[in-house]
Amino acid sequence: MAAFKIKKKRLKELIDSLTKEYRVFIPVESDGVSSFKEVTSDSHLPTINSHNTDRPPKEIFFPQTETLFTYKEGKISPPEQPNTKYRTPNTDKIAIFGASPCDVKSFSLLDRLFGMERNVAKCSGYKDAYWINRRTNALIFTIGCNYPLSTCFCNWLNGGPFTKEGSDLLLTDIGEDFLVEPCSQNGEEFIKTKGLPIQKAAKVDIKRASTVRKEAESTLSEPVDITSLKEGLDTLWDNPVWNEIAYKCLSCAACSYLCPTCYCFDIQDERAGNARGKRIRVWDSCMFSLFTKEASGHNPRPSSKERMRQRIMHKFNYFVENLGDFGCVGCGRCIRSCPVNMDIREVINTIKNVKLTISNEK
Amino acid sequence: MENPYIPVPVKAKKITVESDDKTLRTYDLVFCNEEERFEFLPGQFCQLSILGKGEAPFGIASSPTEKEFLKFTVNRVGVVTTAIHWLEEGEPIGLRGPLGNSYPVEKFKGCNVVIIGGGFAFTTLRALTVYLLAKRQDFKDITVIYGARRPGLLLYQNELAQWEKRDDLKLHLTIDEAVSGWNKRVGFVPTVTKEVAPSPQNAWVVVCGPPIMIKYTLPVLSELEFPPERIYTSLERRMKCGVGKCGRCNIGPKYVCVDGPVFSYAELQKLPMEE
Ligand SMILES: Cc1cc2nc3c(=O)[nH]c(=O)nc-3n(C[C@H](O)[C@H](O)[C@H](O)COP(=O)(O)OP(=O)(O)OC[C@H]3O[C@@H](n4cnc5c(N)ncnc54)[C@H](O)[C@@H]3O)c2cc1C
Ligand code: SF4
Ligand code: SF4
Ligand code: FES
Numbered sequence: 001m002a003a004f005k006i007k008k009k010r011l012k013e014l015i016d017s018l019t020k021e022y023r024v025f026i027p028v029e030s031d032g033v034s035s036f037k038e039v040t041s042d043s044h045l046p047t048i049n050s051h052n053t054d055r056p057p058k059e060i061f062f063p064q065t066e067t068l069f070t071y072k073e074g075k076i077s078p079p080e081q082p083n084t085k086y087r088t089p090n091t092d093k094i095a096i097f098g099a100s101p102c103d104v105k106s107f108s109l110l111d112r113l114f115g116m117e118r119n120v121a122k123c124s125g126y127k128d129a130y131w132i133n134r135r136t137n138a139l140i141f142t143i144g145c146n147y148p149l150s151t152c153f154c155n156w157l158n159g160g161p162f163t164k165e166g167s168d169l170l171l172t173d174i175g176e177d178f179l180v181e182p183c184s185q186n187g188e189e190f191i192k193t194k195g196l197p198i199q200k201a202a203k204v205d206i207k208r209a210s211t212v213r214k215e216a217e218s219t220l221s222e223p224v225d226i227t228s229l230k231e232g233l234d235t236l237w238d239n240p241v242w243n244e245i246a247y248k249c250l251s252c253a254a255c256s257y258l259c260p261t262c263y264c265f266d267i268q269d270e271r272a273g274n275a276r277g278k279r280i281r282v283w284d285s286c287m288f289s290l291f292t293k294e295a296s297g298h299n300p301r302p303s304s305k306e307r308m309r310q311r312i313m314h315k316f317n318y319f320v321e322n323l324g325d326f327g328c329v330g331c332g333r334c335i336r337s338c339p340v341n342m343d344i345r346e347v348i349n350t351i352k353n354v355k356l357t358i359s360n361e362k
Numbered sequence: 363m364e365n366p367y368i369p370v371p372v373k374a375k376k377i378t379v380e381s382d383d384k385t386l387r388t389y390d391l392v393f394c395n396e397e398e399r400f401e402f403l404p405g406q407f408c409q410l411s412i413l414g415k416g417e418a419p420f421g422i423a424s425s426p427t428e429k430e431f432l433k434f435t436v437n438r439v440g441v442v443t444t445a446i447h448w449l450e451e452g453e454p455i456g457l458r459g460p461l462g463n464s465y466p467v468e469k470f471k472g473c474n475v476v477i478i479g480g481g482f483a484f485t486t487l488r489a490l491t492v493y494l495l496a497k498r499q500d501f502k503d504i505t506v507i508y509g510a511r512r513p514g515l516l517l518y519q520n521e522l523a524q525w526e527k528r529d530d531l532k533l534h535l536t537i538d539e540a541v542s543g544w545n546k547r548v549g550f551v552p553t554v555t556k557e558v559a560p561s562p563q564n565a566w567v568v569v570c571g572p573p574i575m576i577k578y579t580l581p582v583l584s585e586l587e588f589p590p591e592r593i594y595t596s597l598e599r600r601m602k603c604g605v606g607k608c609g610r611c612n613i614g615p616k617y618v619c620v621d622g623p624v625f626s627y628a629e630l631q632k633l634p635m636e637e
Contacts, residue, residue, distance in 0.1 A: 068367045071413045074454050078368050113607065125620070126605035129365040237634040264609035267367075267602045271414040279367075279413075286609065292600055300636040310612075318615035 003201040004180040010197035022095035025060050027053050050146040052100040052331050056260035061134045070278040095139040101163045102154045102329040104142045106260035108166040112323040142167040146216050151332030155223045161216045172209040179209040233317040241354045246308035248340045253285035255334035261327045286310050366605045369411045369456030370398040382514030385438050390431035402426050404489040405624045408459030409604050412445040419601045423485035425492035435485045461604045462623050474503040476560040480551045480571025484517045505560050509536040509551040552578035562588040570596050590628035597623050
């Protein structure tokens with residue numbers, strides 16, 4: 001596919017042109033935390049960090065709190081456009097500029113769960129109207145990571161700092177310019193838009209990009225082979241290793257709230273007076289003890305051991321079985337956010353080692 | 363696009379107090395908009411909602427052959443179930459469904475069917491029994507074993523009385539401890555199952571009840587030589603979405619709301635048991 005480039009100085013023009021057709025979300029830093037915010041008339045340029053943001057962009061498609069419907073005197077009204085909150089007069093289509101490749105891959109993974117047409121492996125037959133409405137026609141500009149963080153391990157999970165899964169356009173920072181590569185039909189078509197400050201890339205730009213990528217990749221640690229992790233976990237349900245892994249976990253759920261692929265939610269009703277109110281869904285986490293507590297007081301996952309096992313099993317075993325890939329993209333946010341320094345890479349290694357010990361004993 | 367989170371309006375045509383302690387009520391619901399009526403099979407469930415309170419899953423207690431209403435029996439335990447108990451005839455309530463899989467009634471054709479129930483978990487077993495009776499020629503012997511702590515806690519007593527009179531269904535009712543006026547069996551369901559000793563020949567068995575009852579009935583069925591592939595049960599888990607999205611109800615890789623609630627004992631043996 002042909003490659004293009006855009007001067008960094010002219011990014012604002014590109015983003016402005018996007019806002020004519022899309023609600024545009026860009027990474028911004030505020031109070032030392034980077035997250036995705038919608039571009040408004042007075043907002044600024046994206047903060048280009050060259051690695052992933054502190055908060056993942058999943059909330060653009062899957063907000064932390066979302067109205068499923070409102071009701072009044074018994075009559076139920078689903079929100080016509082679930083994204084009314086940010087709706088601009090022009091458009092409801094969403095563009096994200098500057099997501100990292102791991103986060104963009106997480107969109108593809110959640111597409112499977114929520115039942116997006118182009119990526120259904122298995123979604124139990126039910127389509128999530130809210131996710132799909134926002135995802136449909138969304139345009140994703142990925143910026144590859146020139147400087148992966150020490151917590152990044154996307155390369156363990158068939159990913160890398162410049163992979164394209166889920167992207168419409170992949171941008172590579174090559175100094176004064178970004179190299180721009182369309183990687184989907186939507187991306188190709190976007191490039192054809194008249195008046196964009198985009199030009200054809202020269203050979204030297206492409207060469208420069210490939211050097212940048214090699215350098216970035218070389219800063220990642222050697223990938224651990226996890227191809228048989230799923231099968232390994234099949235045999236470890238009753239293993240005492242879960243105690244060893246989970247004993248220090250505080251069940252605070254920071255790891256799952258900041259995880260781009262965690263999606264568990266609760267459904268609650270909020271009343272505003274007697275006859276009026278709404279039903280909302282809010283992010284929830286399997287790391288909380290109330291998640292599974294039953295009427296009798298009985299809880300199938302009473303301690304952090306069962307809950308940690310659920311989280312790891314879900315990501316590295318059930319997700320593979322049901323949706324065809326690992327439910328982790330190696331973004332490292334759970335490692336950065338955990339108050340007791342739980343490191344999911346160590347967890348994976350511990351599991352692999354137990355498995356090895358068991359098979360050696362046999 | 364269909365939005366799986368939106369309930370449709372139904373209303374209670376008839377409400378029956380089901381148990382002598384009034385904790386169980388049965389609701390015969392009808393659709394406010396006839397075109398929203400759906401097909402289903404015994405074993406499936408629905409989410410009932412009271413706006414402002416929330417929603418909760420309940421097994422469908424009527425058979426798809428009963429076209430006039432959808433029946434649910436609700437045990438009052440918490441917020442939503444209490445709000446449902448406040449409901450009066452004619453008042454609206456929301457419904458989402460049918461959800462989940464069903465008892466494999468197609469496989470039962472031409473075979474003997476044994477139905478074992480305990481307590482108020484008899485709901486979907488009523489649906490199944492009524493279904494089998496409505497298509498009586500399709501099935502061979504039908505045996506129902508049903509127990510409750512005391513006579514006043516047996517569900518659907520009028521129907522039980524009618525079933526007792528039939529000669530094409532063997533009904534064994536039991537209560538935990540003898541009381542005056544009760545001239546039927548006394549004893550726990552597992553024990554009675556052993557006494558009745560249904561033959562596993564060309565037979566399928568469906569067993570639903572409190573976990574403790576299931577736990578002691580399964581070994582009895584194995585002793586009687588029912589293979590695990592022919593023993594079915596229905597599971598309960600905390601649920602929210604009911605459509606396999608919210609991540610609440612899994613047992614290992616299986617989501618009870620979409621892969622269940624009906625599982626064979628053989629399937630359950632393969633799952634990690636989260637207790
Ligand atoms: C597939 C299925 C079929 C069911 N069929 C029936 C039925 O036919 N009749 C009937 O009466 N009940 C049935 N139930 C159980 C019923 O859904 C719960 O009793 C109900 O959700 C409680 O809601 P609540 O708002 O009244 O309780 P809440 O106020 O939400 O909770 C009260 C207590 O119950 C716990 N709880 C909530 N949901 C469940 C649950 N599913 N299992 C165990 N504990 C729970 C809560 O943690 C809390 O401790 C079924 C459940 C499932 C999953
Ligand atoms: S589990 Fe951790 S590393 Fe994996 S995607 Fe989630 S937050 Fe990122
Ligand atoms: S962030 Fe750390 S302490 Fe908190 S729930 Fe996750 S693993 Fe446990
Ligand atoms: S109830 Fe939401 S996944 Fe089963």
